[in-house]
Amino acid sequence: MAEHPAYPVGLRLTGRRVVVLGGGQVAQRRLPALIAAGADIFLVSPSATPSVEAMADAGEITWQRRRYEEGDLENAWYALIATGDTEANTRASAEAERRRVWCVRSDDADEATAWTPATGHSEGVTVAVLTTDAKGRDPRHTAAVRDAVVEGLRDGTLVAPHHRTRTPGVALVGGGPGDPDLITVRGRRLLAEADVVIADRLGPRDLLAELPPHVEVIDAAKIPYGRFMAQEAINSALIEHAKQGKSVVRLKGGDPYVFGRGMEELQALAEVGIPCTVVPGISSSISVPSAAGIPVTHRGVAHEFTVVSGHVAPDDERSLVDWPSLARLTGTLVILMGVDKIGKIAETLVAHGKPADTPVALVQEGTTAAQRRVDATLATVAERVRAEDVKPPAVIVIGEVVKVGPTA
Numbered sequence: 001m002a003e004h005p006a007y008p009v010g011l012r013l014t015g016r017r018v019v020v021l022g023g024g025q026v027a028q029r030r031l032p033a034l035i036a037a038g039a040d041i042f043l044v045s046p047s048a049t050p051s052v053e054a055m056a057d058a059g060e061i062t063w064q065r066r067r068y069e070e071g072d073l074e075n076a077w078y079a080l081i082a083t084g085d086t087e088a089n090t091r092a093s094a095e096a097e098r099r100r101v102w103c104v105r106s107d108d109a110d111e112a113t114a115w116t117p118a119t120g121h122s123e124g125v126t127v128a129v130l131t132t133d134a135k136g137r138d139p140r141h142t143a144a145v146r147d148a149v150v151e152g153l154r155d156g157t158l159v160a161p162h163h164r165t166r167t168p169g170v171a172l173v174g175g176g177p178g179d180p181d182l183i184t185v186r187g188r189r190l191l192a193e194a195d196v197v198i199a200d201r202l203g204p205r206d207l208l209a210e211l212p213p214h215v216e217v218i219d220a221a222k223i224p225y226g227r228f229m230a231q232e233a234i235n236s237a238l239i240e241h242a243k244q245g246k247s248v249v250r251l252k253g254g255d256p257y258v259f260g261r262g263m264e265e266l267q268a269l270a271e272v273g274i275p276c277t278v279v280p281g282i283s284s285s286i287s288v289p290s291a292a293g294i295p296v297t298h299r300g301v302a303h304e305f306t307v308v309s310g311h312v313a314p315d316d317e318r319s320l321v322d323w324p325s326l327a328r329l330t331g332t333l334v335i336l337m338g339v340d341k342i343g344k345i346a347e348t349l350v351a352h353g354k355p356a357d358t359p360v361a362l363v364q365e366g367t368t369a370a371q372r373r374v375d376a377t378l379a380t381v382a383e384r385v386r387a388e389d390v391k392p393p394a395v396i397v398i399g400e401v402v403k404v405g406p407t408a
């Protein structure tokens with residue numbers, strides 16, 4: 001049987017009986033895909049791992065707590081034979097053969113009539129990798145081939161021409177805090193498909209260098225108190241390029257909806273009927289402290305964290321932040337866009353009751369090669385910022401969590 005290569009096929013198992021013998025690690029690994037395929041799963045095993053038991057408790061499979069018996073494969077379309085008892089496995093595969101039920105055997109690929117490929121999924125495509133004969137089977141090799149193909153499809157490095165309509169309109173992609181590895185898989189794929197990329201100064205700028213030459217990159221740099229591309233100009237650029245039928249990615253730092261004006265851009269596009277896909281990103285408010293060894297919550301230390309914009313001072317009439325209330329909170333305060341106003345902010349917090357010795361950390365250019373951390377307290381932070389010449393972009397963390405990590 002093994003002299004010929006296996007014939008690959010996709011089984012459509014919805015509502016069809018699949019018998020699984022054995023409730024151990026093999027079943028635990030294979031059951032989720034069978035459940036996802038909609039199979040009517042009948043498990044026979046005297047015991048099962050806690051995860052398999054949870055699937056039975058959730059009603060995803062039917063579990064008979066006993067050993068395999070002749071007749072268990074009746075009405076099955078497919079069988080997974082994976083008990084720890086070779087003799088029972090042999091009897092079960094003989095029954096499968098007699099009943100013409102395709103069966104996988106975990107203990108003896110030669111005796112199986114079907115092999116499970118290494119599988120993965122990307123954007124509506126299932127990648128299944130099989131070796132050609134049982135003797136040459138090397139699960140690590142098939143898994144590595146599968147991983148390489150899936151990864152390539154996901155991140156766009158393996159470009160498979162297809163007739164799938166490209167994501168229409170504009171994609172607002174949260175690029176994460178700056179490290180190019182911290183963009184989502186979906187964001188990376190959309191970037192690889194883009195004709196036009198309108199990028200912020202913050203976010204994974206290194207990814208722009210990887211774009212092919214035909215991709216038009218527009219710099220939407222909004223440097224504080226420096227060069228400025230008005231939001232209207234960004235909106236117009238998005239609309240204009242999308243109307244030309246191009247795939248437009250608006251690459252933003254962090255998450256598009258955390259002080260990112262993402263909704264304004266989506267609204268401007270909606271007004272002219274251009275569809276917009278929003279891809280969430282890893283916000284600097286959590287990831288930058290994390291990259292500097294600061295957890296925004298910690299058991300017994302902080303049960304909440306509050307993310308605040310510090311772009312206007314507490315006494316500025318445009319401020320929407322209730323600083324006196326924030327001063328009373330016992331958890332962590334995370335301030336974005338607050339470097340310039342941190343002196344006033346610290347003063348206000350102390351004036352409303354926050355202890356002056358509350359620890360503060362400023363993390364500049366987090367997750368990039370230039371990352372640095374400056375520690376202070378509410379009493380000293382204004383002076384430390386001046387002395388250390390801390391510059392935006394920086395995330396400011398205020399609270400006892402600053403001191404819990406080993407790097408503090």
Ligand SMILES: C[S@@+](CC[C@H](N)C(=O)[O-])C[C@H]1O[C@@H](n2cnc3c(N)ncnc32)[C@H](O)[C@@H]1O
Pocket residue numbers: 177178202203253254255256257258259260282283284285288335336337338363364365366367368392393394395396
């Ligand atoms: C306009 S807000 C955008 C926030 C972004 N949407 C997010 O979710 O991270 C810009 C502020 O985010 C913070 N920030 C973003 N990336 C950063 C980084 N890599 N390191 C430190 N702070 C960063 C800084 O406080 C900066 O002034």
